[in-house]
Amino acid sequence: MEMPVPDSDVLARKARVVERLRDVLPGDAVIDDPSETRAYECDALTAYRCPPMVAVLPSTTAEVSDVLRICHDEGVPVVPRGSGTSLAGGALPTADCVILGVARMNDVLETDYDNRIIRVQTGRTNLSVTGAVEADGFFYAPDPSSQLACAIAGNIAMNSGGAHCLKYGVTTNNLMGVTLVQMDGTVVEIGGGHLDAGGLDLLGVICGSEGQLGVVTEATLRILHKPEGARPVLMGFDSAEVAGACVADIIKAGVLPVAIEFMDKMLIEVCEDFAKADYPMCSALLIVEVEGSDAEIDAQLALIMDIAKRHNPVALRESASADESARIWAGRKAAFSAIGRISDYMCLDGTIPVSELPYVLRRIGEMSDKYNLPVGNVFHAGDGNMHPLICYDANKPGDLELCEEFGAEVLKLCVEVGGCLTGEHGVGIEKRDLMTHQYAPADLEAQMAVKDVFDAKWLLNPAKVFPLAVSEPRRATKFAAE
Amino acid sequence: MKMSKMKTEDEVTAAVAGARRPLAVRGGGTRSVGRPVVGEVLDVSGLSGVTLYEPGALTLVAQAGTPVAEIEKTLAAENQRLAFEPYDLTGMLGTPGASTIGGVIATNASGPRRIMAGAARDFALGVRFVDGAGQVIKNGGRVMKNVTGYDLVKLMCGSWGTLGVLTEVSLKVLPGVEAVTTLVINGLDPARAVDAMSRALASPFEVSGAAWTGGQVWLRLEGFESSVAYRAGELKTLLSSFGDIVETDADWRTMRDAAPLHGAEAVWRISVKPSDGPAVIGALPDGCDAMMDWGGGLIWAGLSGGDIAAAHTGVQAAVAGLGGHATMIKGPEAVRTAVPVFQPEAPGVAALSASLRQRFDPKGILNPGLMAA
Numbered sequence: 001m002e003m004p005v006p007d008s009d010v011l012a013r014k015a016r017v018v019e020r021l022r023d024v025l026p027g028d029a030v031i032d033d034p035s036e037t038r039a040y041e042c043d044a045l046t047a048y049r050c051p052p053m054v055a056v057l058p059s060t061t062a063e064v065s066d067v068l069r070i071c072h073d074e075g076v077p078v079v080p081r082g083s084g085t086s087l088a089g090g091a092l093p094t095a096d097c098v099i100l101g102v103a104r105m106n107d108v109l110e111t112d113y114d115n116r117i118i119r120v121q122t123g124r125t126n127l128s129v130t131g132a133v134e135a136d137g138f139f140y141a142p143d144p145s146s147q148l149a150c151a152i153a154g155n156i157a158m159n160s161g162g163a164h165c166l167k168y169g170v171t172t173n174n175l176m177g178v179t180l181v182q183m184d185g186t187v188v189e190i191g192g193g194h195l196d197a198g199g200l201d202l203l204g205v206i207c208g209s210e211g212q213l214g215v216v217t218e219a220t221l222r223i224l225h226k227p228e229g230a231r232p233v234l235m236g237f238d239s240a241e242v243a244g245a246c247v248a249d250i251i252k253a254g255v256l257p258v259a260i261e262f263m264d265k266m267l268i269e270v271c272e273d274f275a276k277a278d279y280p281m282c283s284a285l286l287i288v289e290v291e292g293s294d295a296e297i298d299a300q301l302a303l304i305m306d307i308a309k310r311h312n313p314v315a316l317r318e319s320a321s322a323d324e325s326a327r328i329w330a331g332r333k334a335a336f337s338a339i340g341r342i343s344d345y346m347c348l349d350g351t352i353p354v355s356e357l358p359y360v361l362r363r364i365g366e367m368s369d370k371y372n373l374p375v376g377n378v379f380h381a382g383d384g385n386m387h388p389l390i391c392y393d394a395n396k397p398g399d400l401e402l403c404e405e406f407g408a409e410v411l412k413l414c415v416e417v418g419g420c421l422t423g424e425h426g427v428g429i430e431k432r433d434l435m436t437h438q439y440a441p442a443d444l445e446a447q448m449a450v451k452d453v454f455d456a457k458w459l460l461n462p463a464k465v466f467p468l469a470v471s472e473p474r475r476a477t478k479f480a481a482e
Numbered sequence: 483m484k485m486s487k488m489k490t491e492d493e494v495t496a497a498v499a500g501a502r503r504p505l506a507v508r509g510g511g512t513r514s515v516g517r518p519v520v521g522e523v524l525d526v527s528g529l530s531g532v533t534l535y536e537p538g539a540l541t542l543v544a545q546a547g548t549p550v551a552e553i554e555k556t557l558a559a560e561n562q563r564l565a566f567e568p569y570d571l572t573g574m575l576g577t578p579g580a581s582t583i584g585g586v587i588a589t590n591a592s593g594p595r596r597i598m599a600g601a602a603r604d605f606a607l608g609v610r611f612v613d614g615a616g617q618v619i620k621n622g623g624r625v626m627k628n629v630t631g632y633d634l635v636k637l638m639c640g641s642w643g644t645l646g647v648l649t650e651v652s653l654k655v656l657p658g659v660e661a662v663t664t665l666v667i668n669g670l671d672p673a674r675a676v677d678a679m680s681r682a683l684a685s686p687f688e689v690s691g692a693a694w695t696g697g698q699v700w701l702r703l704e705g706f707e708s709s710v711a712y713r714a715g716e717l718k719t720l721l722s723s724f725g726d727i728v729e730t731d732a733d734w735r736t737m738r739d740a741a742p743l744h745g746a747e748a749v750w751r752i753s754v755k756p757s758d759g760p761a762v763i764g765a766l767p768d769g770c771d772a773m774m775d776w777g778g779g780l781i782w783a784g785l786s787g788g789d790i791a792a793a794h795t796g797v798q799a800a801v802a803g804l805g806g807h808a809t810m811i812k813g814p815e816a817v818r819t820a821v822p823v824f825q826p827e828a829p830g831v832a833a834l835s836a837s838l839r840q841r842f843d844p845k846g847i848l849n850p851g852l853m854a855a
Contacts, residue, residue, distance in 0.1 A: 114680045114757050115779075137686075159629045170627065172636070173604045188830035193755035195779055196590060196601055197640055198807025198825040199853060200835045204603060204636025208629050225686045248538030254561055254657035296709045351625040354539045383626035384539070423627035431630070438630055439620070446619045447632040449841040453834060465631060 001048050001089075001429055004463050004475065006096035010076050014053055017074050017098070021056055024066035029104070031055040040099045043084040043091040044146070045430060047346070047400055052079065052093035059104045061179055061187060061217040068215065069185030071098055077459050078183070080211040082151030083125065087347050088428025090158060090210050094463060102153045105217060108132045115193050117176060119220045122153035126160075129221060138223045141168035144424070145333045156216050159208030161424035163332065166382040167258040167291075168224070170424065172207040177220035180206060180213070183455040192220055205450055210426050211461045213454035227291035230258065232328050233301055235308045236282035236315030240264065240377075241358040243284035246311040247381045248354065250288070250304055257304070257382065261287040261332050264361075266376035267339070267389070274338035275331030277324070280315030286381060287332055335378045336389070343374075343391035346403050350414030351423035354384040363413055364388055371406040373399075385423035386414070412437050427465045435467055444470055489528040491610065491618060491649040497524060498647060499616025504850050507643035509547055509582035512572050513589060516642060516823045516852035518815055527582060529649055532556050534624065540655050541607065541624050546584025546648040553583055557655055565656040566602045567593030569738045574749060574812055584648040590640035593738035594691035594702065597683065597776045603639035605654045611638060611646035614843025624652040637838070643849040645842040661707040663714055664691070664732035667699040667724050672760035675699045676778035678724045680756060683777045685720055687713040693737040695773035699724075700732055737775055746771065746784025748813040750797050753780055754806035765800035767793040784812075791817045798825055824853045 010017075018032045031037055032054045041049040053076075058064045071078045081091040081101045093099050105121035111133055112118070118140070120129055126147040129140040143162035144150055150160070156178065161170040168174065177191030191203045206213055237243040240262075247260055263271065263285045272279045279285055290300040301318060308316055319325040331338075339345050352360050361377060368375040368390075379386040388410055392403035411421050411431065415438050421431045435444060444466060451458065451474075458474045488494045498505065504521030511527075527547040534543040537560040544553055550568060557563050568586040571577065585591070587609070592601040599605075608622030621634035638645060667678060672694065679692040682701050691702030701717065703710045718727045735741065743749050754762055759778030766772060770793070772783045785793055794810055794817065801808045807825035810818065827835060835854065840846075 112755075112757075113684055115755050116684060117755075138684075159633070161627055165627070169600060169604060170629075172633065173600050186830055188834070189828065190831060192805045193758075194753045194806040195596065195776060196592070196603070196753055198753065198809065199640075199827050199831070200645070200838060201590070201603060201636045201640045202831065202834060204639065205633055207636075208633045225684055228686050251540060251657070252538050252560070254660070256657060292709060293712060295712060296706075299706060299708050351627045353536065353541070353625060355536055380627070385625075385627040418623070419625050420623050420628045420630040422630050423625070424629055426629050427631060435631060438623075442617045443620050444631070446613065446617075446621070446634060446842070450632055450634070450637070450838065453837040453841060 002468060003050065003094055004468065006094060010096040011053065013074065017076055018054055020070045021054065021067060024070065025056060025058060025063055029057045029059070040081065040093060040101070043086040043089060045087055045089040045092065045428065047394070048089055048092055048429065050093050050095055052097045052099040053095060055099040055101060057101050057104050061181060064100065064181045064215050064217050065185040065187055067098070067100060068181055068183055071459060072184045072457065075457070075459070077462050079461050080153065080157065080215050082123065082154030082157070083149050085146040085150040086154060086158065086426065086428060088422070088426040088430040090154070090426050090428040090464060092429055100215060102151065102217065109218060112193070113138065116223055117193055117220050118223050119218060120152060122156065122216050122219050123151050126150050126152060126155055133223055137226055139226050140221055140223055141174055142171050145336060152219055153216055156207050156219060157209065157211040158426035161385065163259045163261055163380060166260060166380065167256060172204060174222045175203065175207050175219060176222055178203060178206060178216045179218035181215045181217055183214065183457065183460050210428065210465050212451050212465060213460070228293045229297060230289055230291045230325070231297045231301065232287050232289040232319050232325055233304065234280060234315060234317045234328065235286040235288065235313050236280035237284040237311065237313055238282065240284045240361045242311050243286055244354065244357040246286065246308055249307045251382065253303060253307060255300055255303055257288045258291050259287065259289045260380070260382035262377070262379050262381040263332070263335070264377040266374065267335055267378045270338045270342060270376070271331040271335055274334050275327055277327040277331040279331060282314050287328060339376060339389050339391070344394040345389045345391045346407055348386065348388045348390070348407050348410055349422045349425040350411045350419055351383070351385045352414050352417050352419035354381065356417040357381070357384070360386070360413060360417060364410055367406055367409055371402055373403055373406055384419065408434060429464055432465060433467045448474060485523040485525055487525045487528050491529065491612070494526060494612045494647055494649055495616050495618060498612050498614065501847050504847050507647050507849050509585035510549065510579035512570070512575065512577045512579045512581045513585055514575055514577060515811055517818055519849050519852050524647065526584060526647060526649070537562060540626070541652060542655050543624055543650065543652040544583050545650055546582065548583050549580040550583055550586055551580060558658070561658040562655045563658050564605065564653065565595055565599040566605050567595040567738055568602060569593045571811065573739050573741060574744045583651055587639055587651050588641065588643050588648055594693055594734055594775050597692060598688065598690045599656065603636050606635050606639050606651060607654055608652035609635050609638050609648055610650040611648045613646045614845055614848050619646065622652065626654055642853050644839055644853055645848065647848065659704040661710040662702065662704045663710055664730050665701040665714060665717060665727050666730050666732070667721065667727050669697050669725060670694070670699050672763045672774065674724065675774065676756055676759050678721055679777040681721060682717055685717065687717050691734055691737065692777040693773070693775040695737065695742055700737065702734060740773060740782040742773055743771060743782055743784030746812070747786040748784065748790045748793065749811045750783045750808050751780070751811045752783060752797065752801055752806065752808040754801060754804050755779060758804045758806065761804065762800055767796050790814060791821055794821050801825060822854065
């Protein structure tokens with residue numbers, strides 16, 4: 001993966017930059033010793049590593065503002081980092097950058113049940129947002145698989161989704177306001193406790209901008225009362241085609257499950273080994289979950305199971321207990337780590353129109369044969385967000401490159417059938433160079449114009465999202481501006 | 483005023499690229515809102531028709547000038563719907579046209595179900611638009627989860643045609659419901675009403691509408707028959723201290739379109755934190771009628787007679803202190819020309835917005851001044 005050549009001028013001024021940062025931050029919040037900066041050399045896309053020049057861990061919005069103002073003055077690129085769980089390389093440093101980690105900013109600032117909102121500092125982890133309100137019966141809906149570790153800051157940057165977003169939406173649908181620090185240190189408040197923007201929907205474009213428009217230090221999130229109960233049902237089918245048809249029929253019948261998850265044979269096996277959820281061994285497994293009171297769940301599941309029966313399932317089982325439900329979900333949510341125990345892998349994230357599911361799965365199978373790399377599939381079937389996991393051997397020369405080629409071919413296929421490169425993980429560095437397959441030059445130009453407005457010098461996470469050749473003229477303005 | 487009627491995206495592109503003077507972008511012509519735009523009318527209602535509909539994927543793609551009524555009819559045939567419940571301003575404004583989907587998306591027009599299902603912006607999956615330089619831009623797509631690049635779809639939602647002229651939109655749609663009921667509680671003042679609505683909305687019973695007018699609170703429940711009956715029972719118990727609760731077959735278009743205020747000379751649409759709703763109503767100028775939606779978070783206020791411009795300033799000042807925004811949806815043209823119709827933004831936000839408009843519309847020809855001078 002190509003990254004920009006580090007700016008030798010910036011590297012030469014490291015001591016001065018560090019000194020200026022130490023002027024505005026406590027001593028332990030500026031990390032410049034190479035043995036320590038190494039801790040920030042990668043995120044969850046571990047195939048790529050590069051220690052940053054400096055890492056800083058501010059504790060307040062004012063400190064973030066000071067850091068950004070200094071880096072803006074000095075022309076130093078800044079890579080924001082939440083918990084470093086990005087699968088797309090969103091937090092991958094460059095050798096000349098300052099990593100700005102928000103991990104120390106993890107307070108709950110306000111909980112307001114009357115208005116169903118919570119305001120948090122964005123270093124707080126996704127699951128601990130729910131943790132702060134669940135004793136009172138509430139929860140924060142978006143639930144990425146990494147929710148135990150991932151930070152709200154990263155969720156906002158990548159517009160993270162999760163298994164339950166079929167009903168509750170993704171981050172952008174649950175984000176009501178942010179405190180945004182711009183690259184020049186300016187702090188703006190956007191949105192808040194009220195719904196929708198009075199003017200342009202800046203919040204909508206900030207969410208999902210991969211840390212390229214500003215650093216979000218505080219966020220107002222929508223919280224909901226927990227449903228009375230939830231229960232998954234497991235359905236096994238002989239083929240992905242049949243499973244796909246069953247999903248379409250469920251949706252057409254007017255039932256909107258809270259989640260519909262799909263796993264193929266390979267994933268069923270590795271997840272079963274990991275979670276002991278008693279998954280049926282078959283070609284295609286669906287986990288369909290509905291919510292409500294017991295009676296409501298019974299009624300919805302009766303309808304869903306009737307539909308499933310019409311598709312000749314090889315297994316059909318309702319969860320019989322809270323413990324079983326927890327194990328069923330533990331298996332699904334552990335899919336990535338379970339496969340990580342047996343192989344190096346690359347996780348793709350393309351989305352396709354759900355009607356194209358059988359065709360795309362068949363083509364992925366053909367590609368797996370062609371590249372001679374095993375692939376497992378787990379995905380959010382209700383919304384067409386696929387997660388093919390391509391296995392490779394990091395120690396085998398050329399295998400990573402082969403895997404990337406395979407991945408690129410899958411993602412191009414996703415675009416070809418009317419879908420997109422990434423449904424919830426973000427572009428980062430991983431899909432950066434494929435952007436021209438989805439967008440025409442004018443489409444990318446319009447997106448980059450937004451970055452021009454928020455970060456004229458292109459210092460924030462500059463080598464991400466857009467193909468390097470496309471962003472090159474803009475990134476070069478950093479030098480011109482000095 | 484000169485009017486050009488567009489039939490294709492290419493025609494829109496040519497018209498915008500060649501324009502040297504302001505264009506007043508128009509779909510169905512139902513939303514004469516904002517500072518009046520003096521310019522040639524660019525009518526895109528000719529770009530009409532549903533181009534793709536996949537009920538099993540819950541997606542629909544339509545040209546921007548497609549009438550909302552046509553889309554709703556297409557969806558109803560498959561028992562699906564636009565869950566964000568777009569409001570219609572023809573009754574309030576007396577406008578003759580038919581609301582188009584492009585107008586709905588451009589103005590992020592959402593009705594009572596917004597509190598549960600989300601806004602128009604949350605259901606917009608993709609757009610094609612012509613920017614102020616006459617270039618076609620596409621963003622998003624037709625799949626439900628898409629984080630590929632920046633979300634310009636949301637930026638277009640609620641930009642009122644000031645960043646680009648929409649030519650096509652893709653939407654997420656949802657299943658229709660088997661049963662609907664409305665619980666009505668009488669005789670509540672705004673503070674008690676918001677208490678009751680907050681209690682309902684903070685319950686697990688999935689209230690899909692919570693509104694107040696004429697002292698009445700309306701709470702809507704939708705879904706499968708047995709589920710609606712169950713939740714209605716639970717809510718009646720939960721809210722019994724607020725008074726007698728009756729179930730009715732209410733027409734939610736009353737709330738969606740703010741029907742009780744149709745006769746007013748000026749109407750404001752105000753979004754605040756729900757608990758601030760009663761304070762906003764208390765601070766409205768004398769003579770105002772008000773109703774609340776979104777559990778108290780959306781206030782429709784109407785006024786006839788008196789100094790409308792001064793009242794407008796008062797409304798926006800009251801909201802500014804709380805956080806939120808007030809937009810004059812209806813008002814005399816002379817007043818709308820003189821006042822900031824949309825809530826003035828904080829300087830940092832206003833600077834970003836102005837800079838975005840400059841980038842997307844460098845000639846300053848797309849509905850100039852409609853949202854902000």
